[in-house]
Amino acid sequence: MKLKTTLGILFAFICISLNAQSDFRDGFIINNKQDTIYGFLDYRGSISNAEKCIFRKDIKSENITYSPEEIKGFRFTDSKYYISRSVEIDGEARPLFLEYLLNGIVDIFYYRDEIGDHYFVDNGDGTLYELKNEEKEVVVDGTRYIQESNEYIGVLKYTFKDSYEILQKVDNISLDHRSLIKITYDYHHKVCTDGQKCIIYEKKLPKIKKKIGVFFGAKGMSLSQTREYVDKLYYLEDSEFGFEIFPTYGLFYNMDMPNINERFYLQFECAYSQTSFTTSNSFIDPVYSRTHLNDISLKMKTINSSVFLKYEFPQGKIRPTFEGGGFFNYHFQTNYQRDLEVIHAWGNTYFTNQTNVSPFKNSDYGIILGIGLNGNYVKEKELFLDFRYQRGLGMLSRLNTNTFSINIGFQIW
Template sequence: MKYISIFFILFCLSITLNAQSNYKRGFIITNEKDTIMGLVDFRTDRTNSKICKFKKSEKAEEQVFYPKEIFGYMFIDETKYYISQTINIKDKNYDVFLEYLVKGIKDLYFYSDETDNLDYYFLKDEDGKMISFTKEPDKIIDNTLKKDDKYKRALNYAFRDCEAIANNVDKVDFGRRSMIKLTEKYHKQMCSPGLECIVFENNYKKKFTKINLSLYSGTQFTDYSFGMEKLVQYKSVQCLSPVIGGQFNISSPRLIKSLSIQADISLSSLRFENDHIWDSSTFGSTTYEKFKFKTLITTGELGFKYTHPNGKFSPTIEAGISYSILSDASNSLYSESIKNGPRTIDNYVSPPMHYWGGYGGIGLNYQVNKKHVVFCRFIYNRMSYLSTKINGVGLKIGYML
């Protein structure tokens, strides 16, 4: 496992040494209400509420803005809009960037607070009065589950001017989707016919977890050690075979753009034959043996992959655990001597079918366009079961769909 450890150390160092950013098309709004188009760093909800990193273009210098320094900012494709506000939580004032969920007759905002680890919603009416509400985690008291439903009373009060909405807040979950839908229904009820009362609405259906599917083929060099006394003369055999496979990469660019969880499955074969001549002083004869072995190897890998975030060409490092299954295995031993003549023993040995281990790899991605990538990967895989070992080195060339 020494090589796997080296890969893992390099992997961690790469994450530490490379600062993360996730710039998306957007704009900032100055305190003078001027709009400046450019790129905005798209991070987690809590990071977005504290800071805005902005560049006028890909190669421009990064500018950093804090609440009150600008009026707000927006991500265009993600339809996420933030404005600078002073809020009060537990009798303390905070300057933050509130996420605008609905802008209309009543404005709905969202804020995630790291101090008490709670989510907050804010409703502001036409007079500028703001109501906040949150939900404490469920608790078990005296073997009874206690739920915090105080937010429903706050909603009832906030929408008291619309009886149809106020009377149905008991059915509302404490979630972004539910809050946006409730506010949207309020506007439909209160809006005059023919008028559009919602100026902006957050696209809550958009998901920010990225999933990529890749297919690849290549070649695999396998060193297989039986570790069986019956095959002491064939301690290690080697085979070069084609390999095909596919992989899923799941990432959250808002959290760490360059890091993904990778699941990989591949199919290769192990096929060889080896012969041996040995002299038996006991029986006074020479024996010729030929051992044949073939099997299919299905390998699954689960680990982490780091991709350097900048440029058309991006180096990658990956490491994780691996698991292989041998299937359709068969083997035979042919022997021939002057004294005993020829004979063949089918299924001479019964090798283990399951192997666990680890893998590490390096590679290079080429960005064809915004969605598609061509890549090559060099992978080292080491697995074992008791004294039987599989060591593999592979070259895989593929395409990210």
């Protein structure tokens, strides 16, 4: 199977899964009559949530999609809260669902689009002021530099003008959720005199979950020539090493990443495998018309280490996944043998030789792409089945390794 075909299958699987998967959670919408209607909301990313709200009255009912003009807002139970506001984009007013981060004397809102993150403050007068930090190119003594505008610093100083203590902290504030929420929360409690509550709507992130387990699998590996070898490796030219299948087993360590995306996981693996390749080829010396016959065998015992990001689609007892990352293989024991026989044009043997000096490196590295399924077995322990493709780039110049594997893993702790 060619690399392009493999990548095409993986890409198609990802696209189909992305379109098919939904993640409905408890929540409510607020319609334009200020009525609160409880049901289920599709928990999507920040970009999608800014554009639309997908609602179900009950978990099995049909989807209803609302635009920012059709409802006042929506909220996931004890989690994110979005309200409809009009913001200016490229000189034009555009209605969006803004994530309500903090409700106090000063309100903070947020949305994300293809360009990046956007933050706004409302000082209580109903006007949204965007907090900007645009990158600009400046030229100093003929050298070009990228400089941040830090415009948001001035807006925040105006916003927090009633507290000298808070003003002293503004210059050190980063433009992110945590920093903005903290300083605005502190400002509220410095200047609030009427007992008004300051409410943080930002979703509370769960603790990082860690999993340790074992996995077993089978790998199929081939070696493919990418260009002509250098002259000293002539005996490898047009070698057909074949496709070898061998077992593998090892340990995995998995941790989720709630501060980035609760559907992403970082997985480390360490495994053991051993394999062998054989090939035979011939080469005719153009000067003396002698035929060089080469019989080559290569046996390797390998420690396979890999790290990759794993995305798990939500809901269901069986959840599709896809993954991408890198690997490093260390061949801690290599047995190489090349038997050479040189034959005259009339058939007599001219020369024989055997060497155990390997031209191959004792390591390989490259990329990993994969798809799979996650589920649970006894006591909510995780079980996974995946199919992966590895492209190795470092075993020998002008030679790549192509590895397909199927693995089944069991969480132990």
